[in-house]
Amino acid sequence: MGLKVVKFGGSSLADAEQFRKVAAIVKADPSRRFVVASAPGKRHSKDVKVTDMLYHCYEMVRNREDITEYYEQICERYNGIIRELGLNFDISGELLYIRNAITHHSGRDFAASRGEYLNSLILAKFLGFDFIDAESVVFFHENGQYDGERTDAELREELKKHRYAVIPGFYGVMPNGTIKTFSRGGSDITGSIVARAADAEIYENWTDVSGCLMADPRIVENPQPIKTITYRELRELSYMGASVLHEDAIFPVRYAGIPINIRNTNDPAAPGTMIVASTNEYDSDCVITGVAGKRGFSVINIEKDMMNSEIGFGRKVLDVMEDNDISFEHLPSGVDTMSVVVMTSYLDTRRERVLASINKRVRPDSVVIEDGLALLAVVGRGMVKAKGTAARVFDAISDAGINIRMIDQGSSELNIIVGVEEHDLEAAIKAIYNEFVK
Ligand code: ASP
Numbered sequence: 468m469g470l471k472v473v474k475f476g477g478s479s480l481a482d483a484e485q486f487r488k489v490a491a492i493v494k495a496d497p498s499r500r501f502v503v504a505s506a507p508g509k510r511h512s513k514d515v516k517v518t519d520m521l522y523h524c525y526e527m528v529r530n531r532e533d534i535t536e537y538y539e540q541i542c543e544r545y546n547g548i549i550r551e552l553g554l555n556f557d558i559s560g561e562l563l564y565i566r567n568a569i570t571h572h573s574g575r576d577f578a579a580s581r582g583e584y585l586n587s588l589i590l591a592k593f594l595g596f597d598f599i600d601a602e603s604v605v606f607f608h609e610n611g612q613y614d615g616e617r618t619d620a621e622l623r624e625e626l627k628k629h630r631y632a633v634i635p636g637f638y639g640v641m642p643n644g645t646i647k648t649f650s651r652g653g654s655d656i657t658g659s660i661v662a663r664a665a666d667a668e669i670y671e672n673w674t675d676v677s678g679c680l681m682a683d684p685r686i687v688e689n690p691q692p693i694k695t696i697t698y699r700e701l702r703e704l705s706y707m708g709a710s711v712l713h714e715d716a717i718f719p720v721r722y723a724g725i726p727i728n729i730r731n732t733n734d735p736a737a738p739g740t741m742i743v744a745s746t747n748e749y750d751s752d753c754v755i756t757g758v759a760g761k762r763g764f765s766v767i768n769i770e771k772d773m774m775n776s777e778i779g780f781g782r783k784v785l786d787v788m789e790d791n792d793i794s795f796e797h798l799p800s801g802v803d804t805m806s807v808v809v810m811t812s813y814l815d816t817r818r819e820r821v822l823a824s825i826n827k828r829v830r831p832d833s834v835v836i837e838d839g840l841a842l843l844a845v846v847g848r849g850m851v852k853a854k855g856t857a858a859r860v861f862d863a864i865s866d867a868g869i870n871i872r873m874i875d876q877g878s879s880e881l882n883i884i885v886g887v888e889e890h891d892l893e894a895a896i897k898a899i900y901n902e903f904v905k
Pocket residue numbers: 476477505506516518519582636637650651652653654655
């Protein structure tokens with residue numbers, strides 16, 4: 468039987484009650500052998516994550532404030548869990564050591580990482596599993612980049628020595644021995660790394676939602692969960708803001724061909740979403756996998772007669788973008804027009820300079836920047852096979868009385884990108900969801 472790597476997010480390990488749910492899930496399947504844990508997350512909407520409290524301690528020390536009282540709240544979070552679980556486990560020495568280390572400027576990442584470290588110690592004790600410190604198996608290069616090769620080799624060997632183990636997420640070690648964390652939400656990455664090194668048959672990522680949803684639940688009421696999604700589709704949707712998983716968590720398992728299963732700790736019976744490399748089957752009653760959108764884009768519209776015959780025109784425009792450190796999103800173009808879609812925040816203070824440089828480099832008849840664009844991505848591997856999908860997308864949007872400002876269909880036919888006015892975004896998403904799902 469293959470083994471499973473299971474990662475539990477902060478809300479799944481926020482208090483003793485959640486710890487019990489986690490233990491029940493782990494113990495229900497003996498192939499769940501390696502557990503990656505986050506720091507305690509929010510217990511309710513007004514609560515503060517332990518990671519944020521640790522960052523706060525670090526800031527206090529920098530401002531020469533005394534952390535003693537504030538740090539007590541962190542101690543209480545952990546001691547409360549231990550107490551309520553009825554564990555005979557004393558972590559007061561650890562807590563004191565960490566407080567002193569933070570007080571003596573042990574670094575921002577060290578402070579933040581202790582959230583996962585302590586939670587994993589407690590979880591290991593509660594489950595009766597071994598504890599493997601991420602510090603001894605997850606490595607970073609001198610330049611701060613994750614060292615996948617060394618980590619995979621050493622972690623692989625270490626895992627062979629343990630039947631069952633808990634490994635803290637989120638951090639690893641620099642060549643000089645200091646602790647370094649991934650970016651926020653990085654325990655997802657650790658889970659993926661462990662799954663790869665363990666040659667897991669599946670990487671279960673347990674969170675507080677029943678998988679990826681077809682649309683944002685703040686926009687569409689009760690959107691359907693996605694049963695199966697490919698890595699590429701997920702990338703398209705996450706880029707537009709629909710994410711349940713850290714972006715970088717995909718890569719280690721993707722190369723190893725290990726599927727990710729997003730599951731809900733509070734509803735373990737729900738199958739969740741399977742994220743896979745590729746699939747031939749798709750839900751025949753639904754052509755699209757999901758729809759997501761994002762505000763905050765601008766279009767630089769450039770017009771010039773006979774543009775199509777001017778060799779090098781596009782390159783020169785893109786040179787201007789590069790010189791100004793601006794990455795572009797889309798390049799819809801016509802015979803005598805070229806549009807560059809960029810994030811408005813990138814233009815920022817460079818707006819005038821960009822316009823002046825374009826004028827100088829390609830001498831257009833006109834160049835203007837229009838703000839207030841929202842992009843929405845209609846994503847689905849099923850679109851390749853279904854005829855008329857684009858027409859259905861455009862009809863649904865225009866039937867809702869919404870003006871389409873831009874269209875871009877990737878040649879992979881995996882997605883259709885539509886630009887609308889920012890204030891129309893939600894209505895457009897609803898219209899598409901209703902057209903394809905309802
Ligand atoms: N605890 C870290 C954070 O809040 C990492 C994680 O939970 O994945 O970002």
